[in-house]
Amino acid sequence: xxxxxxxxxxxxxxxxxxxxxxxxxxxxxxxxxxxxxxxxxxxxxxxxxxxxxxxxxxxxxxxxxxxxxxxxxxxxxxxxxxxxxxxxxxxxxxxxxxxxxxxxxxxxxxxxxxxxxxxxxxxxxxxxxxxxxxxxxxxxxxxxxxxxxxxxxxxxxxxxxxxxxxxxxxxxxxxxxxxxxxxxxxxxxxxxxxxxxxxxxxxxxxxxxxxxxxxxxxxxxxxxxxxxxxxxxxxxxxxxxxxxxxxxxxxxxxxxxxxxxxxxxxxxxxxxxxxxxxxxxxxxxxxxxxxxxxxxxxxxxxxxxxxxxxxxxxxxxxxxxxxxxxxxxxxxxxxxxxxxxxxxxxxxxxxx
Numbered sequence: 001x002x003x004x005x006x007x008x009x010x011x012x013x014x015x016x017x018x019x020x021x022x023x024x025x026x027x028x029x030x031x032x033x034x035x036x037x038x039x040x041x042x043x044x045x046x047x048x049x050x051x052x053x054x055x056x057x058x059x060x061x062x063x064x065x066x067x068x069x070x071x072x073x074x075x076x077x078x079x080x081x082x083x084x085x086x087x088x089x090x091x092x093x094x095x096x097x098x099x100x101x102x103x104x105x106x107x108x109x110x111x112x113x114x115x116x117x118x119x120x121x122x123x124x125x126x127x128x129x130x131x132x133x134x135x136x137x138x139x140x141x142x143x144x145x146x147x148x149x150x151x152x153x154x155x156x157x158x159x160x161x162x163x164x165x166x167x168x169x170x171x172x173x174x175x176x177x178x179x180x181x182x183x184x185x186x187x188x189x190x191x192x193x194x195x196x197x198x199x200x201x202x203x204x205x206x207x208x209x210x211x212x213x214x215x216x217x218x219x220x221x222x223x224x225x226x227x228x229x230x231x232x233x234x235x236x237x238x239x240x241x242x243x244x245x246x247x248x249x250x251x252x253x254x255x256x257x258x259x260x261x262x263x264x265x266x267x268x269x270x271x272x273x274x275x276x277x278x279x280x281x282x283x284x285x286x287x288x289x290x291x292x293x294x295x296x297x298x299x300x301x302x303x304x305x306x307x308x309x310x311x312x313x314x315x316x317x318x319x320x321x322x323x324x325x326x327x328x329x330x331x332x333x334x335x336x337x338x339x340x341x342x343x344x345x346x347x348x349x350x351x352x
Contacts, residue, residue, distance in 0.1 A: 032070050065312075068330060070099065072099065074086040080134070081141050102128065115169055154203060164179050182210055189223055212240070281311075289321050
């Protein structure tokens with residue numbers, strides 16, 4: 001007896017029990033890649049990882065982004081400070097249907113562990129991976145830790161690209177099922193040597209980067225100059241560029257970041273604007289909106305990456321008031337009737 005039921009859009013037409021394949025020209029089944037390739041202005045953000053083993057701490061932090069972002073970065077011990085792992089956060093987010101971007105830093109793991117995490121992440125449904133070298137251990141709160149740095153961001157991009165496109169580990173051993181992932185990297189147009197930065201993007205594209213997220217942009221003219229060179233080199237035809245933006249809580253915070261966080265450039269004019277505001281936190285949010293409205297008009301910019309550390313509740317307001325979605329609503333988690341059943345099951349098993 002044959003099954004005459006027609007497959008849905010999310011099923012393989014060759015059989016509902018078979019895995020979907022990315023559309024022609026796509027690397028993944030992820031919503032972020034689909035959004036970017038459709039030419040829509042994408043919005044991504046970061047989830048502040050908890051110092052906790054409670055999954056609710058992740059879900060509560062993710063819920064405030066519902067309906068406003070296309071993907072959520074699961075941060076991998078940024079600043080060399082330990083938090084819940086990027087892999088763990090991705091496991092929780094994919095379970096609920098969110099689209100995570102799994103950050104992978106080379107600082108803490110060798111190529112064996114990293115390749116295993118890539119397969120594990122892809123098996124959980126992670127469609128986006130962001131390759132980072134990672135901050136040195138001296139930057140964190142456990143400077144006695146031993147750094148690994150077996151790979152760097154370039155060789156990590158190449159590693160995952162080989163796994164995906166050639167179906168092999170670095171050793172040459174074949175994979176049964178390659179990971180279907182959209183590859184990303186980070187860029188910093190605001191750190192010297194400025195003239196070299198566009199060419200470094202080219203190296204990352206050659207290594208496998210398909211999208212990039214920039215460091216915080218507080219100097220739009222500098223970013224505009226960078227993008228002009230990137231366009232001249234033809235890189236915007238090969239890679240989607242998301243500009244990093246975020247609110248500043250106060251002029252004092254801005255001064256501290258400028259002095260203590262390497263790679264973040266904050267012009268004096270930004271600090272003066274905050275100092276002159278009656279409500280500096282509100283002004284910091286408006287500043288972020290103003291920057292978004294400027295960078296979205298720069299040719300070659302495909303989206304923004306909103307980093308609102310400890311101000312995550314502002315992300316929805318920033319995205320809404322900037323109007324970048326143009327009426328489009330990204331994926332929003334719908335509460336299902338079986339959610340409570342799933343939540344209650346572990347307690348039931350423990351009692352039994």
